[in-house]
Amino acid sequence: MSAPQPPAADDIQTLFRYTRWANARMLDAMQAAEAVPVRAVELLSHLLRVQDVWFGRVEGTAHSDLALWVDEDLAACAERAGTSVARWQSMLEERSGDALDQPVAYTNSTGTRFETPLRDRCRHVVNHGTHHRAQIALVLREADGAPPPTDYIFFVRDA
Secondary structure, three states: OOOOOOOHHHHHHHHHHHHHHHHHHHHHHEEEEEEEOOHHHHHHHHHHHHHHHHHHHHOOHHHHHHOOOOOHHHHHHHHHHHHHHOOOOOOOOOOHHHHHHOOEEEEOOOOEEEEEHHHHHHHHHHHHHHHHHHHHHHHHHHOOOOOOOOOHHHHHHHO
């Protein structure tokens, strides 16, 4: 059995379009709700800040120094959501498939240095967002809310 081939650059871009779509759906649902649990907002803020931190690690910007857990409101989340994935998409449009496989050095939040290919960082950012949107959905359901479906298949059907 041969090893699976890594997705092409356009597949990574599609994953970020999915991430933007899913974040927007979750944010819209939270903004429309009568009451949103604080924990749901904390998780959304964290998800978006981590996207920016990883972008900063890739591009060497000040985003890499953001605190991962802060007290933000939905308005701050909406502002960050509007720019975060757009940064990623813009950067990815400039990268060829080979550039996605090049290791890029970074230092994590505990000061440990790593080198990881951009493709794997992208997958991590998308997967991290999916993980936390699922947590947000659970928190909203526990508060008798109705979170939107944000699974990838819904994105594909919506497109």
